[in-house]
């Protein structure tokens with residue numbers, strides 16, 4: 561168990577993914593972080609489970625049907641073609657091996673496929689077709705390496721679910737248990753602020769200028785330098801001949817990773833476009849942003865309305 565100093569009254573337990581979902585349903589846990597696939601499979605549509613944050617931006621994968629590249633499947637490339645193969649009959653159905661014994665049959669039923677049977681195993685499902693135990697598999701795919709190594713391919717229309725890590729809660733605890741809603745709010749705010757900040761940088765530089773307005777006008781000529789709301793420009797005070805004067809202005813902007821180098825170049829261009837005879841600016845400092853807290857936490861609004869609060 562881990563205690564998080566910054567969040568009072570919170571205990572974090574590391575559990576197997578499916579146990580996280582089971583324990584939410586049974587009321588033993590209030591919140592969980594787990595793949596959406598696991599929530600769907602082991603939550604089985606339980607209305608007490610509520611997705612508080614649906615994209616934590618890791619654990620990306622999809623639950624997808626795969627078949628061999630060889631033999632009778634050589635020219636089969638879609639779910640429709642697979643379903644239409646004359647091989648599958650009532651006595652000899654299409655056999656799919658999967659750990660997803662709730663999602664699998666549900667998907668097959670929704671698509672109206674006939675003559676399908678499921679078998680299950682805990683791991684190494686990819687070997688089932690080569691072993692002759694199954695015709696197809698339904699499993700998580702991320703990079704596709706495991707499928708390639710096993711001579712299997714995905715098919716068009718065969719994706720059952722797109723998944724990534726999510727924050728999921730028990731509706732009952734959110735509503736009934738003292739303090740759970742407050743902690744959820746704080747966790748959600750931190751998660752959203754952190755995710756908003758990933759891939760963002762703060763860029764800082766000092767630039768000579770006659771006024772903040774004049775520096776701003778130079779900066780805003782450049783497309784990559786407008787920041788989140790606009791550049792922050794503040795005077796840098798120094799003492800010269802016993803007087804406090806302002807020769808430089810500090811510029812702070814927030815830029816996404818992709819625009820970083822361009823922004824640095826554009827800042828430098830601002831330095832050199834100066835008509836002042838002295839050196840135009842300082843070095844450009846770049847640091848990672850950890851959080852961007854904004855006024856609204858959009859998912860908090862939707863959670864409250866989902867809970868009818």
Ligand SMILES: Nc1ncnc2c1ncn2[C@@H]1O[C@H](COP(=O)(O)OP(=O)(O)OP(=O)(O)O)[C@@H](O)[C@H]1O
Nearest residue numbers: 576577578595596597598619620621700701702723
């Ligand atoms: N290759 C992958 N790439 C990205 N995410 C994955 C991948 N495989 C699994 N995941 C995600 O991680 C979660 C946990 O994976 P998995 O089902 O393999 O559990 P596990 O940690 O091996 O637990 P168990 O021991 O119960 O099988 C999945 O529900 C899925 O959301």
Ligand SMILES: O=P(O)(O)OC[C@H]1O[C@H](OP(=O)(O)OP(=O)(O)O)[C@H](O)[C@@H]1O
Nearest residue numbers: 683684699700701702703704705706707
């Ligand atoms: O497309 P890829 O990037 O190759 O990933 C897919 C593999 O990852 C998962 O297995 P995991 O590594 O979790 O092992 P497990 O099945 O034993 O849990 C999944 O069950 C696939 O086997």
Ligand SMILES: [Mg+2]
Nearest residue numbers: 577682683700
């Ligand atoms: Mg695993």
